[in-house]
Amino acid sequence: MKVLILAGGLGTRLSEETDKLPKPMVEVGDRPILWHIMKIYSEQGFNEFVILLGYKGAIVKDYFLRYQHHESDITVDIQNKTIFEHKSMAEPWKVTLVNTGVHTMTGGRIRRVRDFVGSEPFMLTYGDGVCDIDLKALLETHRRHGRVATMTTVQPDGRFGSVEIGPDNRIERFLEKPKGDGSWINGGFFVCQPEIFDYLDGGDDLVFEQEPLRSLARDGQLYTYPHPGFWKCMDTVRDRSDLTTLWQSGTAPWKIW
Numbered sequence: 001m002k003v004l005i006l007a008g009g010l011g012t013r014l015s016e017e018t019d020k021l022p023k024p025m026v027e028v029g030d031r032p033i034l035w036h037i038m039k040i041y042s043e044q045g046f047n048e049f050v051i052l053l054g055y056k057g058a059i060v061k062d063y064f065l066r067y068q069h070h071e072s073d074i075t076v077d078i079q080n081k082t083i084f085e086h087k088s089m090a091e092p093w094k095v096t097l098v099n100t101g102v103h104t105m106t107g108g109r110i111r112r113v114r115d116f117v118g119s120e121p122f123m124l125t126y127g128d129g130v131c132d133i134d135l136k137a138l139l140e141t142h143r144r145h146g147r148v149a150t151m152t153t154v155q156p157d158g159r160f161g162s163v164e165i166g167p168d169n170r171i172e173r174f175l176e177k178p179k180g181d182g183s184w185i186n187g188g189f190f191v192c193q194p195e196i197f198d199y200l201d202g203g204d205d206l207v208f209e210q211e212p213l214r215s216l217a218r219d220g221q222l223y224t225y226p227h228p229g230f231w232k233c234m235d236t237v238r239d240r241s242d243l244t245t246l247w248q249s250g251t252a253p254w255k256i257w
Helices: 012-018 033-043 057-065 106-112 135-145 194-199 211-218 237-248
Strands: 002-007 048-053 073-077 082-087 094-099 122-126 129-131 149-154 162-165 171-175 185-192 222-227 231-233
Touching: 002 033, 002 106, 012 237, 033 048, 033 129, 048 057, 048 106, 057 094, 106 194, 129 185, 135 149, 135 185, 135 222, 149 211, 185 222, 194 211, 211 222, 231 237
Parallel strands: 002 048, 002 122, 048 094, 149 222
Antiparallel strands: 073 082, 122 185, 129 231, 149 185, 162 171
């Protein structure tokens, strides 16, 4: 099953990094967040990726073109123009990189790769979020209800700590970054039938999260896979710092490999 990864946005809220890099190439620890996302899928048996490029897409292409050399011990014979790899650390990935337009919105990007998907169901996610999701359970949920799309929903942490106040204004309990207000939000990590392309009529300005998802919901074709575990989107410099701290401490919940 192919995994589509939306990796073409401008990442304006992370401009300190994305002035030079596309957002999926911003590093968490010493690896691009895109690598972390792909490892989540790969560890669970999904190794065929279609990456939907846009802003600074050439940097993503260069990363994968050079990936094997960067991950291996090599000898470069300059005079004879040869390269010998002593130890290869290559992943079992097949990666298709597709230019979907610098200013194309999410729905337009997905529509543009229809020919790469064919008539098979596929997975879909964003290039900026990590999760300790059980992908096989997600897929089983999708197959069980038999509708066009399944969207993983999550409850993100609150931005600030909260307190419980008792009599006489005494703080009885302090919670650091509790779950939000109880509502569930789109956490990405979709499974889609090819019929989803019927909901993607429009131009490059089509936003997947707006009319396509609303239409699927109205038609009873959108189900959810609630994920109560860890999920975090790298939206800001603070988010990147939080993820890097988890990674460097050895406690990253999404590291299942």
